[in-house]
Amino acid sequence: MRSPWSAALCCLVLQAFLQPGKGLNVCTSGSAASCEECLLIHPSCAWCAQEVFGRNQTLVSRCDLVQNLQKKNCEKRFIEFSTSHVQVLKNIPLSSKRSGFVWDRVVQVSPQKISLSLRPGHQAQFSLQVRQVEDYPVDLYYLMDLSLSMKDDLATIRNLGTKLALEMGKLTSNFRLGFGSFVDKNMSPFSYTAPKYQENPCNGFKLFPQCVPTFGFRHILPLTDQVDRFNQEVQKQLVSRNRDAPEGGFDAILQAAVCEDKIGWRKEAYHLLVFATDDVPHLALDGRLGGLVRPHDGQCHLDDQNEYSASTKMDYPSLALLGEKLAENNIFLIFAVTKRHYVIYKNLTALIPGTTVEILDQDSKNVIQLIITAYSNIRSKVELTTSDPPEDINLSFTATCQDGKPLPGLRKCADLKIGDTVSFDVSVETRSCSSNNPKQSFTIKPVGFEDRLEVAVTYECDCGCSQNAQTNSSICSSIGTYTCGTCHCEPGYLGAHCECQEGDGNSMAVGACRESEGKQLCSGRGECSCNQCLCYESEFGKFYGSFCECDDFSCARHKGILCSGHGECHCGQCKCHAGYVGDNCNCSTETASCIAEDGKMCSGRGQCLCGRCRCTEPGAFGDTCEKCLTCPDACGSKRDCIECRLFGSGRLADNQTCQRLCKDQILTVESLKTDGTTLCLYKTHDDCIMKFTYSEHASGQSVLTALKEPECGGGPDALMVLLAVVGSILLVGVVLLAVWKLVITVHDRREFARFQSARWRARYEVDLCGKCYRSIHHIPFNRCACGPTGPRLEDHWWT
Numbered sequence: 001m002r003s004p005w006s007a008a009l010c011c012l013v014l015q016a017f018l019q020p021g022k023g024l025n026v027c028t029s030g031s032a033a034s035c036e037e038c039l040l041i042h043p044s045c046a047w048c049a050q051e052v053f054g055r056n057q058t059l060v061s062r063c064d065l066v067q068n069l070q071k072k073n074c075e076k077r078f079i080e081f082s083t084s085h086v087q088v089l090k091n092i093p094l095s096s097k098r099s100g101f102v103w104d105r106v107v108q109v110s111p112q113k114i115s116l117s118l119r120p121g122h123q124a125q126f127s128l129q130v131r132q133v134e135d136y137p138v139d140l141y142y143l144m145d146l147s148l149s150m151k152d153d154l155a156t157i158r159n160l161g162t163k164l165a166l167e168m169g170k171l172t173s174n175f176r177l178g179f180g181s182f183v184d185k186n187m188s189p190f191s192y193t194a195p196k197y198q199e200n201p202c203n204g205f206k207l208f209p210q211c212v213p214t215f216g217f218r219h220i221l222p223l224t225d226q227v228d229r230f231n232q233e234v235q236k237q238l239v240s241r242n243r244d245a246p247e248g249g250f251d252a253i254l255q256a257a258v259c260e261d262k263i264g265w266r267k268e269a270y271h272l273l274v275f276a277t278d279d280v281p282h283l284a285l286d287g288r289l290g291g292l293v294r295p296h297d298g299q300c301h302l303d304d305q306n307e308y309s310a311s312t313k314m315d316y317p318s319l320a321l322l323g324e325k326l327a328e329n330n331i332f333l334i335f336a337v338t339k340r341h342y343v344i345y346k347n348l349t350a351l352i353p354g355t356t357v358e359i360l361d362q363d364s365k366n367v368i369q370l371i372i373t374a375y376s377n378i379r380s381k382v383e384l385t386t387s388d389p390p391e392d393i394n395l396s397f398t399a400t401c402q403d404g405k406p407l408p409g410l411r412k413c414a415d416l417k418i419g420d421t422v423s424f425d426v427s428v429e430t431r432s433c434s435s436n437n438p439k440q441s442f443t444i445k446p447v448g449f450e451d452r453l454e455v456a457v458t459y460e461c462d463c464g465c466s467q468n469a470q471t472n473s474s475i476c477s478s479i480g481t482y483t484c485g486t487c488h489c490e491p492g493y494l495g496a497h498c499e500c501q502e503g504d505g506n507s508m509a510v511g512a513c514r515e516s517e518g519k520q521l522c523s524g525r526g527e528c529s530c531n532q533c534l535c536y537e538s539e540f541g542k543f544y545g546s547f548c549e550c551d552d553f554s555c556a557r558h559k560g561i562l563c564s565g566h567g568e569c570h571c572g573q574c575k576c577h578a579g580y581v582g583d584n585c586n587c588s589t590e591t592a593s594c595i596a597e598d599g600k601m602c603s604g605r606g607q608c609l610c611g612r613c614r615c616t617e618p619g620a621f622g623d624t625c626e627k628c629l630t631c632p633d634a635c636g637s638k639r640d641c642i643e644c645r646l647f648g649s650g651r652l653a654d655n656q657t658c659q660r661l662c663k664d665q666i667l668t669v670e671s672l673k674t675d676g677t678t679l680c681l682y683k684t685h686d687d688c689i690m691k692f693t694y695s696e697h698a699s700g701q702s703v704l705t706a707l708k709e710p711e712c713g714g715g716p717d718a719l720m721v722l723l724a725v726v727g728s729i730l731l732v733g734v735v736l737l738a739v740w741k742l743v744i745t746v747h748d749r750r751e752f753a754r755f756q757s758a759r760w761r762a763r764y765e766v767d768l769c770g771k772c773y774r775s776i777h778h779i780p781f782n783r784c785a786c787g788p789t790g791p792r793l794e795d796h797w798w799t
Contacts, residue, residue, distance in 0.1 A: 025064070025065070025068075026041055026042045026044075026045070026570060026575065027041055027042060027044065027045035027046075027061070027063050027064045027065055027068075028061040028063065028064055032045075032047075032061075032062075032063040033486075034483075034484065034486070034488070035047040035049065035062075035080050035463035035465060035466060035483075035484040036461060036462065036463060036466070037063075038062070038063035038080075039080070039082065039119065039120070039460075039461065039463065040120055040432070040433065040461070041063065041570075042121055042575070043083070043084075043119055043120070043121040043122035044065055044066075045063055045064070045065070046063070046064065046065065046066045046069055046079050046080060046081035047062055047063055047079070047080040047081075047463060047465075047484060047485075048062045048064075048069045048072070048074035048078055048079055048080075048485060049062075049078045049079075049080055049463070049465040049484040049485040050074050050075055050078035050485055051475070051485055053072070053073075053074055053485060062484075062485060062486065066079060066081055078465075078485070080463045080464060080465055080484065082119050082460040083119055083122055083460075084116065084117060084118045084119050084122040084123060084124035084428075084429075084460065085116075085117050085124065086114055086115070086116055086124050086125070086126045087114065087115040087116075087117075088111050088113075088114050088126075089111075089113040089114055089115055089456075090111060090112040090113035091110055091111035091112065092105070092107045092110065092111075092112060093107065093110065094107050094108065094109075094110050094129060094131045094421065095107045095108065095131075095133045096131075096133060096134070096419065106133055106136070106268060106451075107451065108130060108131055108132060108133055108446075108449060108451045109128065109129070109130055109445065109446065109449065109451035109452060109453055110128075110129045111126075111128070111453060112451070112452075112453060112454065113453070113454045113455075113456075114126060114453065114454075114455055114456070115455075115456045115457075115458070116428055116455060116456065116457050116458070117458050117459075117460050118393075118428065118429070118430040118457060118458070118459055118460060119430075119459075119460040119461075120430050120431060120432055120433060120459075120461065121429065121430075121431070121578070122429065123427045123428065123429045123578065124427070124428045124429070125425060125426065125427050125428075126425075126426055126428075127423055127424070127425050127426070128384070128423065128424045128425075128426060128444065128453055129421055129422070129423045129424075130382050130384075130421070130422055130423075130424070130446050130449075131419065131420065131421040131422075132379060132382070132416070132418055132419070132420070133418075133419070134418050134419055135172055135173055135174070136172060136174075136269070136270060137172060137174035137175070137176075137266060137268060137269035137270065138168060138171070138172045138174070138175050138176070138269060138270045138272060138375070139176050139178070139223050139264070139265055139266055139269045139270065139271050139272065140164075140168070140175070140176070140177050140178070140223075140272040140273075140274060140371070141177075141178040141179070141180065141223060141256055141263060141271075141272070141273050141274070142157075142160070142177065142178065142179050142180070142230075142274050142276070143180045143181070143182065143249075143252055143253065143256055143273060143274060143275050143276065144157070144179070144180070144181050144182075144276045144277075145181070145182060145183070145247055145249060145276060145277035145278065145279070146181040146182065146183055146237060146238075146239050146240055147183050147184070147239065147240060147241065147242055147247055147279070148202065148205075148208060148211060148239050148240070148241045149278050149279070150239060150276075150277070150278060151208065151239045152362070152363045152364075153276065153278075153360075153362075153363055153364035154234070154237060154239060155363075156363050156364045156365055156367070157234055157364055157367060158231065158234050158235050159231055160230070160231070160234065160367065160368070161177055161227035161228065161229075161230030161231045161234070162227055162228070162231060163368055164177065164227075164368050164371065165177065165227040167368055167371075167372055168371075168372075168375075171372075171375065171376075174225075174269070175225065176223040176224055176225050176264070176266075176269075177221075177223065177224065177225075177227055177230050178221050178222055178223040178224065178230075178263060178264060179220045179221040179230055179233055179234060180217065180218060180219045180220055180221075180252065180256055180263075181217075181218050181220060181237060181252075182215075182216065182217045182218070182247065182248055182249055182251065182252035183214050183215055183216070183240045183241075183242050183247065183248065184214065184216065184242040184244075184246075184247055184248035184282070185216055185248050185251075185282075185287070185290065185292075185311050185312055186213070186214040186215060186216065186311065186312060187290045187312045188243075188290060189243060189244065189289055189290060190242055190243060190244055190248070190282070190289075190290060191214040191241075191242045191243050192214070192241065192242075192243055198213060199213055200213075201213065201214050201240060201241035201242070202241050205241070208239075211238060211239050211240050211241050212238045212239070212240050213240065214240050214241065214242055215240065215307060215308075215311075216248055216251050216252070216307070216308040216311030216312075217248070217251055217252035217255050217256075217307065217308035217311070218306065218307050218308070219255070219256070219259070219262060219263065219302055219306040219307075220233050220237070220306070221233045222262065222263060222264040223263060223264035223265065223266075224264070245279050245280065246279060246280050246281055246282045246286070247277055247279050247280075247281055247282065248281070248282055248311070248316065249275060249277055249281045249282075250281050250282065250283065250316050250317050250322060251308060251311060251316060251317065252275075252308070253273065253275060253317075253322060253326075253333065254296065254298065254317045254321070254322060254325055255300060255301065255302060255308050256273055257273065257322075257325045257326050257328075257329050257331050258298065258299060258300045258325050258329065259300035259302050260329055262300070262302055262306065265329060265331075267450055268450065270332065270378075270448065271329065271330055271331040271332060271448070272331075272332050272334060272371075272374075272375065272378075273326075273331050273332065273333050273334065274334045274336055274371060274374075275333060275334065275335050275336060276336040276337075276360060276364065276367065277336075277337055278337070278338045278341070278360075278362075279341065280341055280344055281316075282316045283316055283318070283319070284296070284315055284316050284317060284318035284319075284321075285315065285316075286315070286316055287314070287315030287316050288315065290312075292312070292313070292314060292315045293315070294313065294314050294315060295314065295315055295318075296314045296315055296316065296317040296318070296321060297314065298317070298321050298324070298325055319348065319351045319352060322352055323351065323352040323353055326352065326353075326354060326355075327353060327354065327385065327387075327447070330448050330449060330450055331354070331448070332354050332355070332356070332378050332447075332448045333352065333354065333355045333356075334355075334356055334357075334358065334370075334371070334374045335348070335349070335355065335356070335357040335358070336358055336360040336364075336367060336370055336371075336374075337357065337358075337359070337360055338359070338360055338361075338362060339359050342357060342359050343665060345357045346663065353383070353385060353447050354383075354447040354448050356374050356377055356378065358370045358373060358374050378448065379416075379418060380414060380415060380416050380417070381412060381413060381414040381415075381416060382412060382413050382416065382422055382446050383411060383412035383413075383446060383447045384397060384411040384412065384424055384444055384445070384446055384447075385444075385445060385446070385447050386442060386443070386444050387442060387443040387444075387445070387452075388441075388442050388443070389442040390430075390434065390440045390442065390457060392430050392431050392432050392434060393428060393429070393430050393431075393442075393457070394428070394429045394430075394431070394577065394578050394579055395426065395427070395428055396408075396409070396426070396427045396578075396579065396590070397409070397410065397411040397424055397425070397426055397427075397592075398410070398424065398425040398427075399411060399412060399413055399422065399423075399424050400422065400423045400424070400425070401413035401414075401415075401416075401422050402415070402416065402420055402422070406425070407595070407599070408591055409590055409591035409592035409593075409594075409595065410592060410595055410599075411424065411592070414599075426444065428455075428457075429578040430457075430459065431577050431578075433459045433461035434459055438458060438459050438461075439456070439457070439458050440456075440457045441454065441455060441456045441457060442455050442457070443455065463484055465483065465484040465485070466483055466484060468483070469481055469482070469483035469484075470482040470483070473487070475487065475497060476488075476489065476497055476498045477493075477497050477498045477499055479493050479498045480493065480497075480498040494530040494532065494534075495530050495531075495532075499530075500530030500531075501530075512528075512531045512532065513528030513531070513532065513533050513547065514547070515546075515547040515549060519547075521533075522534075522535065522547055522548045523545075523547050523548045523549045524548075525543045525548035525549075525551075526543060526548040532546075533545075533546065533547055533548045535548040536548070538551070538553070540553040541553030541569075545571065549571070550570070550571035550572070551569075551571070551572070552568070552569045552570070553569060554569070554572050555567075555569035555570075555572060555573060555574045555584070556574060556583045556584035557584060558584040558585075558586040562574075563575075563576070563584055563585045564580070564582075564584050564585045564586040565585075566579075566580040566585040566586070566588075567580060567584075567585035582610075586610070587609070587610035587611075588610055588611035589611075590611050591608045591611070593611050593612065593623070593624075594608035594611070594612070594613045594624060595624070596624040596625070596626050597624075597626070597661050597663065598661055602614075602615065602624055602625045603620070603622075603624050603625045603626045603628075604625075605617035605620040605625040605628060605631065606620060606625040613625050617631055618630065619631055627696055627702060630678075635678070635680035635681075635682070635694065638664070638680065638692070638694055638702075638704055639680065639682055640661075640662070641658070641661070641662035641664060641666070641704065642666065642690065642692055642704060642706050644658040644662060645658060645662055645666050646666065646668065646706060649685075664702040664703065664704050665702070665703050665704070666704045666705075666706060667703065667704070667705045667706070668705075668706055668707070668708045669705055669706075669707065669708070670707070670708060671707075672691055672692070672693055672705065672707060673693075673705075674693055677693035677694060677695040677705070678693060678694040678695065679691065679693055680692050680693065680694055684710050686712070687712075688710035688711060688712035689710060689711045689712075690706070690707065690710040690711075691706070691707050691710075691711065692704055692705060692706035692707065693705045693706075
């Protein structure tokens with residue numbers, strides 16, 4: 001028979017673990033031994049530091065929900081409970097237009113400084129507003145490839161400064177221009193190193209026999225508002241020659257970014273770096289072909305002649321290093337490249353934040369319009385980036401752009417006008433407490449902006465009651481420390497007041513160590529001592545709980561990783577970190593990767609599940625379901641790109657979204673081949689027919705093949721139409737008459753043949769009867785009868 005004590009114990013245990021209608025109580029199931037451990041279990045958990053608590057009850061956990069602790073007669077002043085909160089330290093209002101005075105501070109980001117107090121698992125939320133002010137200063141550094149193939153381009157830009165300043169003056173009243181050039185490393189195998197090529201690499205080259213020695217990067221003109229100096233310096237330049245096709249442009253980009261004093265970048269200005277070339281760049285590790293094994297250090301190496309002195313000492317910089325240095329110095333990089341290399345540089349923009357690419361004509365005639373377009377595109381979007389966030393912190397963003405609709409998981413807005421204000425809601429959550437540095441910081445800023453938000457972080461992991469700890473307290477039998485309502489005994493002592501010693505046989509009361517009647521003591525995972533379970537150690541993890549019934553390693557796994565690495569195992573169940581759900585925490589709730597280029601979730605053709613698009617539209621595929629050859633809107637969506645990319649028309653032509661939304665490769669041909677492709681056609685505004693095909697390359701890129709010009713037929717000629725109609729009527733009449741004539745002729749010939757046949761028979765009978773009469777005229781009583789079968793004699797009586 002079950003004893004009343006055991007039944008009461010079982011009921012209390014179940015009450016402690018289960019909340020009516022809510023399932024598992026994570027606060028009590030964690031078996032926290034201290035206030036700090038309790039606060040780490042879950043943001044809803046609280047600790048009761050009251051000394052007299054649960055005296056008349058057994059197995060009452062001090063770690064529980066606030067309402068449960070109050071029901072158990074814990075006074076409010078003894079309840080330790082904290083939440084994450086935000087404090088704004090600096091918030092200067094946003095500026096609308098830059099003042100002409102230098103000392104006036106332009107504010108494009110608000111607030112500027114905040115402080116976060118984070119409790120693990122509890123989110124802190126704040127908002128960030130960004131507004132690009134009008135008439136903001138612009139620094140533009142023109143970095144040009146001076147290899148031999150760019151000689152025509154050099155002649156084109158000799159008066160670039162004046163024309164560019166005139167156009168940029170329409171956008172800003174404070175514009176400065178600088179100039180630099182590059183070729184490649186002056187060493188084998190990148191350049192000609194034979195003695196006869198040292199002073200003139202073009203020696204023996206018939207098409208262009210004279211050029212300057214090869215150089216890596218040369219800074220020629222610091223940023224200045226005297227555009228005439230730009231023209232003068234450009235006119236002095238001569239091209240050089242290297243051996244291989246790729247250029248050393250990335251060396252030049254890095255030096256232009258990090259040598260801010262020599263270049264002259266201003267703190268309060270937009271920094272534009274225009275990179276003009278007609279070939280691909282050398283990348284990191286290419287330098288090993290010339291024996292350069294030392295990685296680039298990311299430092300400025302311009303000598304007294306403003307030339308790159310480490311060109312033959314260090315390897316080319318990596319994409320990661322370029323992106324880091326460009327972001328540190330708030331530089332927007334504009335790739336101005338020829339059409340045949342557009343796709344290569346377009347792929348690089350995805351790896352280097354704040355980078356755009358535009359198509360440069362073979363002789364750079366469109367360079368001014370290219371720069372204006374790129375600048376307008378840059379000013380039309382805002383994208384947030386974070387710098388050095390702590391590893392144990394999760395950040396999530398929700399953008400609210402001009403349409404006022406929140407976009408979860410998105411940290412950028414596009415299609416903006418100067419002066420538009422956009423806001424971003426930021427949620428911050430920490431997974432644990434930082435033991436190394438309780439105070440940390442990071443920054444959030446728009447790409448290319450000097451303005452930023454500084455975020456200071458502190459952790460709410462300590463309990464206030466811990467400050468009043470009493471060592472060798474009498475409450476703990478003078479052999480333990482009393483803190484937050486509990487005793488922490490010295491090694492070898494146990495019990496609520498350290499009144500028991502380990503292995504004391506007199507203290508063995510096994511009833512409190514059994515979860516229910518018939519169960520093993522301490523669940524078979526520990527020993528019962530002094531009315532409580534001492535759990536065994538395990539090589540797989542930790543046993544814990546009042547009856548050692550829980551462990552931290554028996555949870556679901558994903559690919560062999562406990563809780564997928566995105567959660568904590570608590571008593572057989574995964575407690576997922578923020579941003580993850582599922583039995584094994586392998587499903588991300590982040591939707592940023594599902595947002596297509598047009599801003600729609602999975603391009604409107606699927607659902608975002610676990611951070612990935614699951615396409616529901618038949619025929620749709622791609623990371624964001626953006627590809628669909630059989631969808632009804634396939635041709636319609638690609639038509640806009642054909643119109644804006646090839647003809648500068650359509651609904652995307654008046655804003656700067658064409659390059660952002662239309663990333664497909666577009667080929668122009670004289671005639672279309674539709675084998676294995678989807679044929680699309682539409683009527684233009686002048687009633688011409690435009691045809692193009694849509695297909696998917698094996699690499700995953702969409703390819704559009706369009707006619708160079710729409711097919712336009714001439715208008716109908718009224719006279720020709722009239723003549724055609726009359727001629728058709730006459731032709732039909734003639735044909736009918738001919739048929740009627742033929743029928744009549746056939747009929748007449750048949751009748752005539754019958755007539756001739758009847759006439760011949762009649763004449764034959766007449767001749768035969770005549771002969772008959774002549775032969776029998778001497779017989780009076782007979783008569784010659786001529787019938788159809790011939791003559792015959794008939795008998796008659798004469799009267």
